[in-house]
Amino acid sequence: MSTYKVNLKINNLNVSVDEGTTILDAARQLNFKIPTLCHHDDLCVAGNCRVCVVEQVGNRLLPASCATPVSEGMEILTNSMKVRQARKNIIELLLSEHNADCTKCFKSGYCELQEIANEYRTGDHIYLDVKSINPIDISSPSIEKDDSKCIRCQRCVRTCTELQAVSALAVTHKGKDMKISTFLDKPMNDVVCTNCGQCINRCPTASLVERNYIDQVFDAIYDPKKFVVVQTAPATRVAISEEFGMGPNRSTGKMVAALRRLGFDKVLDTDFTADLTIMEEGTELLTRLKEALVDGKDVALPMMTSCSPGWIKFQEHIFPDMLDNLSTCKSPQQMFGPLAKTYYAEKINKNPADMVVVSIMPCTAKKYEAERPEMRGSGYKDVDFVLTTRELGRMIHQAGIDFEKLDDEKYDSILGESTGAAVIFGNTGGVMEAALRTAYEIVTGREVPFANLNIKPVRGMEGIKEAAVKIKDVKPEWSFLEGVELKIAIAHGLSNAKELMNRIKDGSANYHFIEVMGCPGGCIGGGGQPIPTNMEIRKKRAAAIYDEDEKMVIRKSHQNPEVEEVYKSFLHKPLGHRSHDLLHTHYTPRKRY
Amino acid sequence: MENKIKKVDLIFEKVDYLEILDRSFKRTQDEIILDIIDSGLRGRGGAGFPTGLKWKFAKNEEADQKYVICNADEGEPGTFKDREILTQVPEKVLGGMALCGKATGASKGFIYLRGEYNFLLPQLNATIDKFHEEMKNMNFDFTIQIKSGSGAYVCGEETALMESMEGKRGEPRNKPPFPTTAGYLGKPTSINNVETLVFALMIANEGPTNFKEMGTFDSRGSKVFSVSGDTPKAGIYELELGMSLEDFVDEFGDGDTKAVQIGGASGFCVARKHFKETVIGFEGIPTGGSMMLFNSTRSMYNILNDYLEFFEEESCGQCTPCRVGCQQLLKGIEAVKKGVKPPSFLDELQKLSETMRIASKCGLGQSAPNPFNSIINNFREEIIY
Numbered sequence: 001m002s003t004y005k006v007n008l009k010i011n012n013l014n015v016s017v018d019e020g021t022t023i024l025d026a027a028r029q030l031n032f033k034i035p036t037l038c039h040h041d042d043l044c045v046a047g048n049c050r051v052c053v054v055e056q057v058g059n060r061l062l063p064a065s066c067a068t069p070v071s072e073g074m075e076i077l078t079n080s081m082k083v084r085q086a087r088k089n090i091i092e093l094l095l096s097e098h099n100a101d102c103t104k105c106f107k108s109g110y111c112e113l114q115e116i117a118n119e120y121r122t123g124d125h126i127y128l129d130v131k132s133i134n135p136i137d138i139s140s141p142s143i144e145k146d147d148s149k150c151i152r153c154q155r156c157v158r159t160c161t162e163l164q165a166v167s168a169l170a171v172t173h174k175g176k177d178m179k180i181s182t183f184l185d186k187p188m189n190d191v192v193c194t195n196c197g198q199c200i201n202r203c204p205t206a207s208l209v210e211r212n213y214i215d216q217v218f219d220a221i222y223d224p225k226k227f228v229v230v231q232t233a234p235a236t237r238v239a240i241s242e243e244f245g246m247g248p249n250r251s252t253g254k255m256v257a258a259l260r261r262l263g264f265d266k267v268l269d270t271d272f273t274a275d276l277t278i279m280e281e282g283t284e285l286l287t288r289l290k291e292a293l294v295d296g297k298d299v300a301l302p303m304m305t306s307c308s309p310g311w312i313k314f315q316e317h318i319f320p321d322m323l324d325n326l327s328t329c330k331s332p333q334q335m336f337g338p339l340a341k342t343y344y345a346e347k348i349n350k351n352p353a354d355m356v357v358v359s360i361m362p363c364t365a366k367k368y369e370a371e372r373p374e375m376r377g378s379g380y381k382d383v384d385f386v387l388t389t390r391e392l393g394r395m396i397h398q399a400g401i402d403f404e405k406l407d408d409e410k411y412d413s414i415l416g417e418s419t420g421a422a423v424i425f426g427n428t429g430g431v432m433e434a435a436l437r438t439a440y441e442i443v444t445g446r447e448v449p450f451a452n453l454n455i456k457p458v459r460g461m462e463g464i465k466e467a468a469v470k471i472k473d474v475k476p477e478w479s480f481l482e483g484v485e486l487k488i489a490i491a492h493g494l495s496n497a498k499e500l501m502n503r504i505k506d507g508s509a510n511y512h513f514i515e516v517m518g519c520p521g522g523c524i525g526g527g528g529q530p531i532p533t534n535m536e537i538r539k540k541r542a543a544a545i546y547d548e549d550e551k552m553v554i555r556k557s558h559q560n561p562e563v564e565e566v567y568k569s570f571l572h573k574p575l576g577h578r579s580h581d582l583l584h585t586h587y588t589p590r591k592r593y
Numbered sequence: 594m595e596n597k598i599k600k601v602d603l604i605f606e607k608v609d610y611l612e613i614l615d616r617s618f619k620r621t622q623d624e625i626i627l628d629i630i631d632s633g634l635r636g637r638g639g640a641g642f643p644t645g646l647k648w649k650f651a652k653n654e655e656a657d658q659k660y661v662i663c664n665a666d667e668g669e670p671g672t673f674k675d676r677e678i679l680t681q682v683p684e685k686v687l688g689g690m691a692l693c694g695k696a697t698g699a700s701k702g703f704i705y706l707r708g709e710y711n712f713l714l715p716q717l718n719a720t721i722d723k724f725h726e727e728m729k730n731m732n733f734d735f736t737i738q739i740k741s742g743s744g745a746y747v748c749g750e751e752t753a754l755m756e757s758m759e760g761k762r763g764e765p766r767n768k769p770p771f772p773t774t775a776g777y778l779g780k781p782t783s784i785n786n787v788e789t790l791v792f793a794l795m796i797a798n799e800g801p802t803n804f805k806e807m808g809t810f811d812s813r814g815s816k817v818f819s820v821s822g823d824t825p826k827a828g829i830y831e832l833e834l835g836m837s838l839e840d841f842v843d844e845f846g847d848g849d850t851k852a853v854q855i856g857g858a859s860g861f862c863v864a865r866k867h868f869k870e871t872v873i874g875f876e877g878i879p880t881g882g883s884m885m886l887f888n889s890t891r892s893m894y895n896i897l898n899d900y901l902e903f904f905e906e907e908s909c910g911q912c913t914p915c916r917v918g919c920q921q922l923l924k925g926i927e928a929v930k931k932g933v934k935p936p937s938f939l940d941e942l943q944k945l946s947e948t949m950r951i952a953s954k955c956g957l958g959q960s961a962p963n964p965f966n967s968i969i970n971n972f973r974e975e976i977i978y
Contacts, residue, residue: 049913069769085947086914089948089952090914093917093945097917097920127921128928152911154911171762174909175905175907175909175919176906176919176920178910178916
């Protein structure tokens with residue numbers, strides 16, 4: 001990058017910025033906020049909503065500040081009469097085609113169009129109503145698509161294409177009919193959509209939102225016949241605070257307290273089954289390595305993690321020939337469901353038919369995952385309802401609970417105990433780190449050779465991370481691994497995953513074990529997390545996760561006493577018969593179109 | 594009348610284009626470009642950017658590959674001159690492209706041909722085959738390929754055209770960067786209208802002087818006009834630029850001309866009372882060639898309604914002012930006509946049209962309000978009553 005400086009004036013103030021900086025960013029440096037809608041820090045420049053237009057002295061046209069790089073001597077006015085008139089007109093135009101049903105809208109209070117309209121005191125409806133109302137697409141169990149709320153900013157399209165390499169959403173038609181649609185206008189559930197929900201995180205309005213199941217969950221809570229247990233994913237506990245204006249923060253104890261006040265009968269932890277996942281998946285990896293290295297069997301390597309349901313569906317659509325590489329382990333959410341309705345039901349003496357399992361997830365793809373026909377290992381629907389972090393925030397608001405003032409409470413037992421290894425599942429690289437902490441110790445009898453158990457090479461926001469761990473001085477039963485250099489890779493965000501898969505397919509890279517998370521940053525950047533999202537927010541959430549890990553007493557999955565207990569009294573051993581029935585799954589090849 | 598309107602024959606004149614190229618290839622890039630700059634030639638697609646400058650910018654870029662594109666996506670309603678040029682003198686178009694290739698250092702050329710002109714393909718491809726042989730004989734590395742459009746008006750916008758060529762949805766890009774820096778496939782590209790390329794070849798043939806001496810200071814040379822509407826002389830004419838609209842109407846009108854739409858749907862409507870002071874050229878009303886004459890039997894409401902329907906459909910839809918603005922203008926005049934909105938609503942719409950003009954992303958949205966404004970200004974009563 002060039003460090004060449006460009007001098008310009010914004011609102012008569014001098015500023016000197018790097019060459020290539022946009023007018024928008026230069027104005028930010030002077031603390032002038034220019035309103036934007038189509039702009040998003042995670043995405044490429046679009047310049048199509050035009051609310052960020054500014055006046056450039058000497059230019060007949062008003063350039064879009066998000067899309068125009070600064071040039072030497074430029075004089076910019078961000079709030080001149082010309083700009084104000086144009087901006088107000090543009091906002092009014094957007095409102096004239098928008099289904100401004102704000103009082104009933106799920107995004108009211110979070111809607112960027114609403115915010116800008118309020119700011120500019122528009123809403124006189126100077127223009128004619130040109131909106132068209134079509135049925136809302138609720139075909140997907142994860143995502144609702146309402147075109148009448150769409151402002152055609154194309155953030156979702158750019159998200160789906162650039163960040164996720166899925167391209168389920170695209171622009172179709174032109175002129176007044178231009179819209180965001182799918183291949184052949186098919187319903188969302190019938191296309192390549194992975195349900196990752198990243199589009200929802202970036203939709204400025206309520207055109208794309210999660211299917212919400214808040215009322216169904218309250219119905220279950222208030223049904224005296226139902227015993228409702230809730231599980232919480234690792235990444236929700238560092239982000240739920242954002243729903244209450246507290247920024248990304250460790251708030252596990254407050255979240256548990258809030259869930260109890262909402263009326264859940266038991267508040268349990270997906271982290272417990274994250275630890276269990278490490279036992280199953282770690283064993284599966286070691287078994288595959290043994291089969292490959294000792295038995296000379298033709299097993300699928302590299303083995304790939306299977307915790308992220310967006311990634312799973314992506315793989316089923318885009319690389320259906322590589323499904324054998326996926327670990328057969330269910331995700332922690334789906335390990336929790338069947339255990340709750342078998343092992344746990346027995347322990348607490350409940351009829352699983354009367355149990356309702358609710359998940360609080362940073363994820364929208366988990367909603368789809370829970371609906372998969374193969375997710376009925378307990379004989380019942382293993383997980384009944386999946387709520388996003390945002391939906392939980394909404395429930396707490398509805399119940400009038402002052403989240404900030406809650407005292408910390410602890411998870412119920414059993415299925416509430418977890419380790420630091422489990423909580424880091426929320427970050428990209430976390431499953432890998434947790435697996436290494438356990439597998440290395442099983443094989444060598446020693447802790448991983450990293451200071452304070454923190455395996456730094458697998459951490460961070462780089463799209464694809466690679467590392468190698470040399471295995472030495474192994475226990476006798478693992479002698480086949482002596483001297484082996486375990487090669488690993490980590491990808492987060494599906495475009496990075498695609499890139500990694502292509503490297504493996506074309507033979508330019510070789511690994512034993514790969515972690516993939518469908519969302520940028522891993523689950524902390526999941527499609528069910530609080531809005532907005534950007535790199536800075538994701539980094540704060542990630543830091544909170546590592547902080548939580550460091551503060552845990554136990555930081556290795558195999559040392560979770562409840563995990564030891566479940567193997568002793570119920571599962572017997574990893575990859576055992578019961579594990580196979582309850583904790584493992586299979587995948588379905590799907591077509592791209 | 595003949596002495597007021599000067600007819601010219603540069604475009605359709607048969608010349609030995611290979612001989613022109615042969616001479617040009619022996620010159621330096623700068624010599625060729627200087628002649629074009631000196632001639633004052635400006636783009637004939639309508640926007641009027643100085644052609645020589647465009648070529649110079651492309652030439653000055655360092656790149657492993659550069660491109661020349663001939664914009665033959667002639668989609669402006671009322672314009673049909675490029676079709677005729679490609680039919681009658683296709684070899685001169687190819688010659689112009691090769692000249693541009695030489696001047697800018699491009700070895701590949703594309704003709705982006707309007708989908709409706711696909712009937713020209715056999716003849717054009719045969720001409721291109723012959724051209725390729727000749728280039729080989731002349732030891733000049735330059736090939737031309739045709740890409741067919743699919744009917745979207747916006748693809749005539751140069752960056753939307755390149756998106757379309759790249760197999761993407763035809764949506765205009767943000768500028769800068771301009772095509773001469775990052776055009777087709779991100780490489781420096783000079784994109785020129787069909788007619789511009791032929792003029793460039795003719796300037797290379799005879800030097801800049803003859804061309805420069807025609808027209809006015811701002812509008813040098815001649816231009817091919819597509820004359821249509823209420824005229825006994827509909828057709829294609831190459832005329833010297835800078836004439837008054839009055840002289841034009843004297844020549845082409847039917848004696849009852851009430852208004853002339855200059856520059857097609859995205860152009861301006863001039864009423865009879867302004868014929869005298871209206872100059873056809875870049876200092877007055879520029880045009881890509883379309884001249885539509887309307888006599889007193891025509892309803893200006895219907896004409897405006899047609900244009901607005903056209904834009905409502907042909908906006909690519911990506912930017913707000915154009916996508917929604919075009920709908921509002923159309924629905925707005927309908928509402929005023931029906932009495933649903935008061936006549937003063939037209940003033941609100943004119944404010945909107947100013948926003949569209951200055952805040953739209955590309956030339957389509959910036960010029961779509963032109964017919965609206967000029968018809969409202971001149972024929973307000975016909976819109977209201």
